[in-house]
Amino acid sequence: MSAPARRPDAAQNRTRIVEAARAALAESNQVHLNEIAKRAGVGQGTLYRNFPNREALLAEVYRRDVEELVTAASALLAEHEPAEALRHWLDRVIDYAEIKRGVLAALEPSAWQDLVAYSHNPIEGALGHLLDAGKAAGSIRADVDAYGVLLLIAYLGRLDGDEWESTARPLMNVILDGLSRQDADR
Template sequence: MSAPARRTDAVQNRTRIVEAARAALAESRHVHLNEIAKRAGVGQGTLYRNFPNREALLAEVYRRDVEELVSAASALLAEHEPVEALRHWLDRVIDYAEIKRGVLAALEPVAWQDLVAHSHNPIEGALAQLLDAGKAAGSLRTDVDAHGALLLIAYLGRLERGEWESTARPLMNVILDGLRRPDADR
């Protein structure tokens, strides 16, 4: 009977560690594992059992953010009209991009290139789902696909960290406005 409880504890510990790492990345690019263990309320041994090194932990933060971003597309479409779902999803992209920047800055180039390569198609697929719903509803342009929209969004990565807060959301609104059909009701 105690094995399932430990298993639940292990899953909860792993989740707390990832959440603590994500929070630390939002604050600084310099993430120290002992600080993350303290934030998560676990010992260093627990952290290292789950993540043998810093790179493994940061890669898991990145993967979880991608999974959440991708799964959010369907959930948002179930709750909102396509343009509003897209707006909420793009807000999540901004949050995701901020963490992505921290992860990529903290990882070696070979490691982050592999992560980005594996996340591109699922993210593009989620965006295509949102755009297709808007096109079908007549609210989004039909001449822009997910690949083109991602190219526009990717340029936000060129923003300096200091200008991110004040600039990313207004620019994302410009992208959203550009995706709307000019003749669609707003």
């Protein structure tokens, strides 16, 4: 049985709360619910009706980011050549990973392990879709798969927060260069 539909204003409140939490996570791992309620322009009662605790709110931020990342793969392929779509998608992965770091740092280990398990298959599927399109177009190496690329990307999580901004995107460019199909005469 599905959940009852939310009133439009209630759905907007929920969205504003999640967006405020995401913005707060981009600034700091220290996320306080009263600050998020103020940022979202809602009372604490509204926040707690939507999210009974901090973990529920952070989990929703994480889930929405995963959904947006997965949905973006097809949308980017509709707008760009496969290699360029992959580049744009991996750029979004960097943004997603930065928020993911904040969410995981703010949650108890058991809660974040469930979230990571939730996100793995959809993200691997979206990346596989992008890689398959690139292989079919001849721009992506035939000997790579989504699982292997995710292993490479996962190492970005080892970066310290202070080196993230200067290091994550250049390393992602190295990964992209490695995925590109090389001419036979090189």
